[in-house]
Amino acid sequence: MNYISPLATVATDLQPAVSVRGLSRHFGNGSPVLDKLNLDIAQGEFVALLGRSGSGKSTLLRALSGLDPVREGQISCPQESAVVFQESRLLPWKKVWQNVMLGKTGATRSDARKVLEEVGLGHRTDAWPLTLSGGEAQRAALARALIREPKFLMLDEPFAALDALTRLNMQDLVSSLWQRHKSAVLLVTHDVDEALLLADRAVVLEEGRIRAELPISLPHPRRHYDPAFVQLRSTLLKHLGVDE
Numbered sequence: 748m749n750y751i752s753p754l755a756t757v758a759t760d761l762q763p764a765v766s767v768r769g770l771s772r773h774f775g776n777g778s779p780v781l782d783k784l785n786l787d788i789a790q791g792e793f794v795a796l797l798g799r800s801g802s803g804k805s806t807l808l809r810a811l812s813g814l815d816p817v818r819e820g821q822i823s824c825p826q827e828s829a830v831v832f833q834e835s836r837l838l839p840w841k842k843v844w845q846n847v848m849l850g851k852t853g854a855t856r857s858d859a860r861k862v863l864e865e866v867g868l869g870h871r872t873d874a875w876p877l878t879l880s881g882g883e884a885q886r887a888a889l890a891r892a893l894i895r896e897p898k899f900l901m902l903d904e905p906f907a908a909l910d911a912l913t914r915l916n917m918q919d920l921v922s923s924l925w926q927r928h929k930s931a932v933l934l935v936t937h938d939v940d941e942a943l944l945l946a947d948r949a950v951v952l953e954e955g956r957i958r959a960e961l962p963i964s965l966p967h968p969r970r971h972y973d974p975a976f977v978q979l980r981s982t983l984l985k986h987l988g989v990d991e
C-alpha cells in the first residue's frame with residue numbers, strides 16, 4: 748500500500764463502522780476485479796473511493812450493500828446501511844413520499860415528509876417522480892436512504908448525471924447532512940474536487956486493491972482555491988495517474 752503522507756491513517760480508537768478483509772471477486776477466468784482487498788471505515792468517517800473506470804469501485808459497493816454475495820473474504824457492516832445510486836431508481840407509479848417510505852419497513856407518511864423536508868423537497872412530497880428534475884429526484888433518493896437513519900451510507904456517483912450547479916448544491920447538501928448525522932459514508936466518485944470537498948480520506952482503488960490513501964484534514968467549508976486544497980488535488984491526481 749502506498750501511504751501518501753506520514754499522517755496517512757485517520758486514527759481512531761473506535762471499532763470501525765465498516766471492515767473489509769481479504770475481499771476478492773472474479774468474473775469469468777480473468778484477473779480478479781477485487782483482490783484480497785482490505786478497508787476500514789471509522790464511525791462517522793467520510794471516505795471517497797476513486798479509481799479509473801473498471802477498477803472495481805461499484806463491485807466493492809455492491810458487495811458492501813449486500814447486492815452481490817461475498818464469495819471470498821469478510822465484510823462487517825452495520826445493519827442500518829443505505830445506498831444511493833447514480834440514477835434515483837424511484838418507482839414512477841408511486842408518489843415521492845411513497846417512494847421514500849419504501850426505504851424503511853414501517854415508516855409513516857410523516858417520517859417521509861420529515862426527511863423530504865430535510866433534503867429540501869418538502870414542497871414536492873405529493874409529486875410523481877417523472878415530474879421531478881434530476882436534482883430533485885436525487886434528493887428524493889437521498890431521503891429514501893436517510894429514512895433508514897443509516898449508520899453507513901454508500902453513495903455510488905450520486906451526482907454524476909447532474910449539471911454543474913445542481914451538483915454543487917447537492918455536494919453542499921450531503922456535506923451538511925453528514926455533519927448533522929455523522930454516519931460513516933463511502934462515496935464513489937470520479938471527481939477529485941468532489942472527494943476533496945467532502946471527504947476525510949480519499950482511497951484509490953487499482954488492480955483490485957487500495958493502492959493509495961490520502962487523509963484530507965481541511966476544515967469545512969472547503970475552498971477550491973485554498974493552497975492546501977490545491978496541493979492535495981495535485982497529490983491525489985498523481986495517484987490517479989494524472990500529472991498536472
Ligand SMILES: Nc1ncnc2c1ncn2[C@@H]1O[C@H](COP(=O)(O)OP(=O)(O)OP(=O)(O)O)[C@@H](O)[C@H]1O
Nearest residue numbers: 774775780798799800801802803804805806807937
Ligand atoms: N456482473 C458482471 N459480470 C462480468 N463482469 C463484470 C460484472 N460486474 C462488473 N464486471 C467487470 O468488473 C470490472 C469492474 O467493474 P466496476 O463496475 O466495479 O468498475 P468501476 O470502477 O465502478 O467502473 P466505473 O468507474 O466505470 O463505473 C469491469 O471490468 C467490469 O466489466
